[in-house]
Amino acid sequence: MTSVANPAIAPGATEADLDQTTPAGSFSLARGLVAWREEMDAAVAAFFSSCVHCGLCASACPFYVETGDPQYTPIHKLEPLRLLWEQEYTLWGRLKVKAGLDQRRVTDAMLAQWEPLLYDSCSMCGRCSLVCPVGNDIQYMIRKAREGMVASGHAPEGLVAASVRAVTTGSPMGLQWKTLEVQIKHVETATGLTVPIDQPAADYLVLLSSMEIINFPEYLEAITKIFDHAGVSWTLSTQCFEATNAGIQIGSKDIAAQLVQRVVDAAEALAVKNVISPECGHAYTAIRWEGPNVIQRAYPFKVWHIIEVLDQLRAQGRLQTEGKEDDRLSLHDPCNLARKSGVIQQQRRLMDLIAGNFVDLKEHGEFQWCCGAGGGVSSNERAEPLKLAAFKRKKAQIEEVEPERMVTMCATCRTQLEEGLEEFNMDIPVVGLTELIADHLVEKG
Amino acid sequence: MAAYPHPGRPHPLPTTAATLGEALREQGVSRRGFLKFCAATASLMALPPTLAPAIASALEQARRPSVIWLSFQECTGCTEALTRSFSPTVESLILDLISLDYHHTLQAAAGTAAELAREQAMHANAGEYLVVVDGSLPGPRANPGYSTIAGISNLQMLRETIDGAAAVVAVGTCAAFGGLPQARPNPTGAVAVSDVVRDRPVINVSGCPPLPMVITGVLAQFLTFGNLPELDEYGRPRAFFGQSIHDRCYRRPFYDKGLFAETFDDEGARKGWCLYRLGCKGPMAYNACATMKWNGGTSWPVEAGHPCLGCSEPNFWDAGGFYRALSVPAGDTRGTLFAAGAIGATVGAGAAVLARQRSAAAKAERTPVTAAELEQTL
Numbered sequence: 001m002t003s004v005a006n007p008a009i010a011p012g013a014t015e016a017d018l019d020q021t022t023p024a025g026s027f028s029l030a031r032g033l034v035a036w037r038e039e040m041d042a043a044v045a046a047f048f049s050s051c052v053h054c055g056l057c058a059s060a061c062p063f064y065v066e067t068g069d070p071q072y073t074p075i076h077k078l079e080p081l082r083l084l085w086e087q088e089y090t091l092w093g094r095l096k097v098k099a100g101l102d103q104r105r106v107t108d109a110m111l112a113q114w115e116p117l118l119y120d121s122c123s124m125c126g127r128c129s130l131v132c133p134v135g136n137d138i139q140y141m142i143r144k145a146r147e148g149m150v151a152s153g154h155a156p157e158g159l160v161a162a163s164v165r166a167v168t169t170g171s172p173m174g175l176q177w178k179t180l181e182v183q184i185k186h187v188e189t190a191t192g193l194t195v196p197i198d199q200p201a202a203d204y205l206v207l208l209s210s211m212e213i214i215n216f217p218e219y220l221e222a223i224t225k226i227f228d229h230a231g232v233s234w235t236l237s238t239q240c241f242e243a244t245n246a247g248i249q250i251g252s253k254d255i256a257a258q259l260v261q262r263v264v265d266a267a268e269a270l271a272v273k274n275v276i277s278p279e280c281g282h283a284y285t286a287i288r289w290e291g292p293n294v295i296q297r298a299y300p301f302k303v304w305h306i307i308e309v310l311d312q313l314r315a316q317g318r319l320q321t322e323g324k325e326d327d328r329l330s331l332h333d334p335c336n337l338a339r340k341s342g343v344i345q346q347q348r349r350l351m352d353l354i355a356g357n358f359v360d361l362k363e364h365g366e367f368q369w370c371c372g373a374g375g376g377v378s379s380n381e382r383a384e385p386l387k388l389a390a391f392k393r394k395k396a397q398i399e400e401v402e403p404e405r406m407v408t409m410c411a412t413c414r415t416q417l418e419e420g421l422e423e424f425n426m427d428i429p430v431v432g433l434t435e436l437i438a439d440h441l442v443e444k445g
Numbered sequence: 446m447a448a449y450p451h452p453g454r455p456h457p458l459p460t461t462a463a464t465l466g467e468a469l470r471e472q473g474v475s476r477r478g479f480l481k482f483c484a485a486t487a488s489l490m491a492l493p494p495t496l497a498p499a500i501a502s503a504l505e506q507a508r509r510p511s512v513i514w515l516s517f518q519e520c521t522g523c524t525e526a527l528t529r530s531f532s533p534t535v536e537s538l539i540l541d542l543i544s545l546d547y548h549h550t551l552q553a554a555a556g557t558a559a560e561l562a563r564e565q566a567m568h569a570n571a572g573e574y575l576v577v578v579d580g581s582l583p584g585p586r587a588n589p590g591y592s593t594i595a596g597i598s599n600l601q602m603l604r605e606t607i608d609g610a611a612a613v614v615a616v617g618t619c620a621a622f623g624g625l626p627q628a629r630p631n632p633t634g635a636v637a638v639s640d641v642v643r644d645r646p647v648i649n650v651s652g653c654p655p656l657p658m659v660i661t662g663v664l665a666q667f668l669t670f671g672n673l674p675e676l677d678e679y680g681r682p683r684a685f686f687g688q689s690i691h692d693r694c695y696r697r698p699f700y701d702k703g704l705f706a707e708t709f710d711d712e713g714a715r716k717g718w719c720l721y722r723l724g725c726k727g728p729m730a731y732n733a734c735a736t737m738k739w740n741g742g743t744s745w746p747v748e749a750g751h752p753c754l755g756c757s758e759p760n761f762w763d764a765g766g767f768y769r770a771l772s773v774p775a776g777d778t779r780g781t782l783f784a785a786g787a788i789g790a791t792v793g794a795g796a797a798v799l800a801r802q803r804s805a806a807a808k809a810e811r812t813p814v815t816a817a818e819l820e821q822t823l
Contacts, residue, residue, distance in 0.1 A: 026818050037807030045800060089800050150814055153822060160819045167816035254813040 029108045032152025036084055039144040047136040048085050051075060057128035057138055062370050062390040063121040074128035074138045077117040080106050081145045108152070115154045118145055120383035123390070124375035125335035130366065139340075142375075146251020158380040159250040166246040167258055172379070173210040177238055180213055184236075187221045193228050195220070198270065199235035204309070205272040205301075206234050207243030207263065207287075209280040211411040219279060219411075222438035223306065229441045230318040234276075240266035243277050245286035247294075249376030256286065257294040263287055267301050274302045276309055279432050281336030281374060281410040288341065305337060306434055307409050311346035314353065321440040324356035330403035331360060331433075332394070332417060333368040334410035342366075347409060347433055354440045355407075361397045369393045373416035391420035398428065406430045465668070466505025479504075486665045503669035510668060511570040512577055513563055513606055514548035517599040518592050518626040518635055519580025523617035524550050526654035546574075549594070560595050563606070571609035575667065577660075578603065578638050581619040581626045585641065587634025600641060612646045612673055613638060616660060618756055621649035621680070628762035639680055646673055649680040651732075653756035658737050659685045677731070679759065690753050691727035693735035696720065709750070720747060724768035726755030 057074040058064045064072040075082075084106050086093035096102040126139040149155050162172040169176065184195045196202065204227075212219045227234050240262040247256030267275050277284040288303040304312075313319045331351060337343045344365040351358050363369060372390030377383045394417070398406065406421075406428055408414050417430045469479055483504065484497040492500075516524070528551070545551065546566035547559065554562055566574060582599035583591045589598035597605075607613055615638040618624040626635035639647045650659050663682055666674050674682040691697065699705070699719040706713035706720055719725070727735075730753050738745045747753055752768070755761045 026812075027822065031812065034807045034811050037804055038811050040800065040804050040807075042797070088803065091796065150819075151811075155819075157823065161823055164816050164820045164823065168820075252814045255816065255819075258816075 027151060027153030029106075029111065029152050032111065032148040032150075032154070033084065033106065035151035036081060036145070036148035037088070039147050040085060040089060043137065044081075044141055044144065045085065045089055047138075047141060048082050049090070050134045051136055052134060054133060056131050056133060060127040060131040062123075062125075062127075062372055062393040063386060066389045066392045067386070071117060072121045074122070074142075075136070077114070077122055078138070078141050078145055080110050080114050081141065081148070108154075111149065111152055111154045115149060115156065116382070118142060118149055119156045119159065119376060119380055120386050122375055123335070123370045123372060123377050125370035126339050127335070127367070127370065130339060143248075143251060147253065150250055150252045155250050156376075156380040156382060158382070159246065159376050162376075162379045163246040163250045163252065163255050166242070166244070167255060170240070170262070171210040171242045172244055172246045173214065175210045175213060175242075177241065180208070180236075180241055183213055183217050183220060186217065187224055190221060191224055191228075193224050195224055196235045198238055199233070201271050202233045202235040203273050204232060204234040205267050205270060205275045206236055206278070207276060207283070208236075208241050208278050209244045209283055209411050210242060211244075211280070211415065212278055215415060216279075216411055216432060218435050219432055222432070222435040225438045225441060226310065226313075226319070226434070229320070229444070230313045232313070232318075235270060235272070237266040237270060239269055243283035243287065244280055245283060245290075246376075246379070248282055248286040248290055249379065253294045256290060260287060260291040260295050264291070264295060264299060267299070272301055274304055274309075275299075277303060277305050279306060279409045279411055279414075279434060281334035281412065285336045285340055305341070305343055305409075307337070307346050307350065308343060310434065310437060311349055314350060319353070319437065320442040321353045321437065322442050323440055324354055325405075325436065326356045327404040328357045328359060328402070329355045329405050329407055330358070330398065330401055331364065332371065332406055332408040332413055332430075333364055334408065334413050335368070335370050335374055337409065338364075338368055339366045350433060350437060351407065354436050359401045359403060362400055363397065369397055371413045371416040371420070373412050374410075378412055378416065387416070388420065388423060391416060391423075395420060395424055395426070398426070403428065407433050407436060409433045464506055469505075483665075486662055500665065500669045504665060510664075511544045511546050511566050511574040513546055513566055513574055513610075514551075514577045514579070515599075515603060515606060516549055517578065517580035517582040517603075517620070518633065519617065519619050520625075521550055523579040523620075523654040524548070527616075527657045527660060556595065560597075567606065567609055573611055574609065575664075576603075576606050576610040576613045577616055578613060578620045579616045581623050581635040581637060582641070584634045584636035587636075591633040603638070603641065607642055607645050610645055612648060612667070613642055614648045614650060614660065614663060615639065615680075616650050617655055618651045618653045618759075618761065621651040622759040624653065625762055628760075647680055648673060648676065648682060651679070651681055651686075651757040651759075653754075653761070655757070656685070656733055656737055656739070659733065681731070681757075685733045686731045686757065688731065688733075689728055690730045690732055690735050690747070690755075691725075694727055694747060695735070696747060714750060717750075720750075720752040722770045723752045724766065724770055725752030726758070726761070726764070726767075726771060727753040728771060730755035730758055730761075732757040 055073060058070070058072070061072060061074050064070070064074070070076070083104060087097050087102065088094065093102070122142050124139050124142055128138040129136065129140065132138060146155070165174045166172040184197070187193075188195055206223060208220065242259075243263070245256055245259045247253070247259050263275065275287065277287055284303075284305045288305075291303070292298055310319065329351070331347060333339075333344065333347070348360075361368065370390065371394050372387050377387050398421075406417055408417065408430060409432060414430050414432060421428050421430070480497065480501055483500040484494060487494055487497045487500055547563040549559060552559060552562065582603060583589055585600060589600060592599045594602060615621045619626060619635075620638050623635055623637045623640075626633055627637070639649065648663055650663060652659070659682065662685065663674060666672070674684055677683045677686055679686075691700070696717060696719045699717070700721055704713060704718040705722045706718045707722055708714065709723065721727070725747070727747065734745045734753070735747070738748070754767050755764065758764070
């Protein structure tokens with residue numbers, strides 16, 4: 001680690017010096033820079049060199065729009081990574097450093113300054129990537145920048161703690177199987193159905209998020225009812241029930257790989273054909289998109305979000321519903337699901353089944369606005385004021401169409417919507433789409 | 446001057462008038478017509494309209510300036526354009542009423558007598574006369590034998606003549622920029638007037654041919670204010686060459702709407718759409734055709750349905766095909782593009798290899814993050 005010539009350290013400082021001034025543990029600036037160099041791929045180089053500094057990403061970011069603070073311009077959040085790229089990966093940058101014309105350096109102080117920008121003011125919602133006129137995937141680079149922040153010891157405490165709990169206990173909230181077992185008993189009593197556990201060769205392995213188990217136990221009850229209704233072969237796994245991935249949020253592919261591997265091991269142990277991500281946005285992108293990359297192999301099973309599965313059942317005629325909600329309902333698309341994964345029409349077709357008075361938010365689908373809590377922001381207590389500030393955009397969107405209830409399909413979004421609406425004294429309940437579907441199933445005759 | 450090649454003009458203009466005003470009046474040009482010309486001249490020279498009477502008074506009082514017109518490697522097109530107006534206009538009268546003491550196309554004298562007239566004019570008006578040149582000339586390093594008059598090389602004649610000149614007006618693209626004689630492969634080693642004249646002001650009135658009004662405008666300014674007009678980077682009077690054909694073209698709205706003629710006989714051509722895709726050089730051509738038009742304001746090339754050739758610009762002959770759209774690079778650029786591409790690809794590939802090595806080294810060197818390490822920081 002210390003053998004490599006490093007032009008990006010402070011002038012006059014050796015890397016050993018830096019090691020002593022860096023935060024506790026084995027993390028260091030030098031280690032963070034090594035992590036960044038590994039992340040510096042052709043896409044990053046192309047993105048940085050094609051940025052035209054137009055600032056359109058700012059107007060796409062809820063954190064900038066609601067605070068008006070220019071430091072929250074998305075591309076600015078990447079300045080330390082960009083500086084490293086310029087000074088080590090571009091000809092002019094290298095010449096300027098060699099000739100002593102460029103005295104700027106990526107330092108621990110700089111990373112400490114950028115930590116709130118990379119974590120507190122970014123939910124990795126990807127709206128900036130969508131509007132960038134030259135096609136720079138800014139969100140992709142934020143994800144990469146976080147790798148170096150973790151390795152240099154500049155990750156927020158809340159996310160570090162969640163990551164440690166996720167690895168050591170199997171849940172970012174420290175939840176054990178026995179807690180889930182209590183919920184399963186409740187569900188079985190309430191429905192009179194059996195929740196299948198560790199069923200080999202089931203069609204679907206159902207994963208959950210700790211947030212759902214604690215805050216929204218009705219989700220498990222809903223899928224138990226729906227799958228019974230539709231005759232779906234499914235199972236939970238005692239080996240792994242947690243779908244969320246704190247490693248993705250903190251930005252450590254090592255931690256992420258460990259957590260994804262647990263899901264893969266559980267799915268392979270039971271030889272299931274499909275794995276269902278729960279009503280959680282980042283869990284879905286973690287397993288579906290990042291997973292095979294971080295464990296560096298393809299899965300022998302398919303991954304679906306619960307909403308995709310429900311829509312497939314609907315298309316196959318296996319979802320028989322009756323009656324419609326008659327109050328005015330609107331939909332919040334989770335960023336990870338809609339913008340980052342293209343699941344947009346599925347939830348609307350499902351809404352058609354059960355909503356008699358549905359109104360879409362003006363900007364929805366791929367251009368929806370983030371609730372403000374994703375990407376690890378909700379696990380980071382320091383980000384609380386910013387999280388609420390960013391929510392104001394969602395609030396404004398909701399006020400535009402004045403629904404009586406909001407529907408969504410991500411536990412983090414749902415919690416944020418509930419807390420935010422309460423903060424602004426708006427009496428608009430938030431429900432999960434899966435539960436709404438379960439409420440309207442035709443009773444078996 | 447006895448020969449008048451004006452088909453529409455019945456009589457020659459023998460005059461004894463001492464000033465321009467008298468001469469014009471003698472020719473039946475009304476005061477009103479004359480003032481109209483002065484107002485037009487003022488606006489063309491970007492002067493405030495209040496200066497029109499000043500121009501009128503100066504022109505009326507002006508002594509007939511002596512002009513020596515040298516024709517070198519040229520086609521006489523410029524002279525034709527300047528003299529062949531449909532009917533006598535104030536411009537052509539002014540042109541006639543300058544004391545054109547030497548112009549071998551127009552003058553009656555020939556041979557030794559003609560050259561004598563030139564020398565006399567030079568001596569009589571030393572330091573005050575204007576030299577007008579049309580045509581390029583073989584340069585200092587070329588064989589002077591390519592173009593001679595009365596056994597005198599063009600270069601030598603030019604140098605002798607400008608010795609006592611107040612200024613030199615290079616009329617036409619050949620004189621201004623080398624034009625057709627200088628086009629590749631330039632067998633005569635032709636150069637522009639400004640390439641060999643360094644010690645006198647040179648005004649380039651480019652165009653193939655140039656607009657008659659431009660030359661009279663320059664003369665009018667010289668007569669009125671005794672100075673020369675403001676010039677652009679190519680030595681052309683900014684008042685006439687300040688705006689592109691494209692910016693003042695009446696077909697510009699079609700360009701803005703994206704309506705183009707694709708061939709010379711399609712619907713777009715019949716409807717008078719933009720000729721850009723037929724090779725119009727309007728966007729890079731700076732001239733006053735679009736506003737002043739030709740033949741007494743009758744029409745101009747684009748109005749007649751033909752794209753602008755950009756004839757007032759340097760090297761317009763060698764700027765690729767006249768009918769190739771501007772976005773198509775001029776000339777054969779394949780070799781250059783291929784070389785540039787090859788160099789770029791090599792440099793890029795080299796840089797990519799270096800960057801990849803750096804990232805690969807980091808990958809080998811990186812220590813994975815563990816939960817235990819993270820826990821220590823809590």
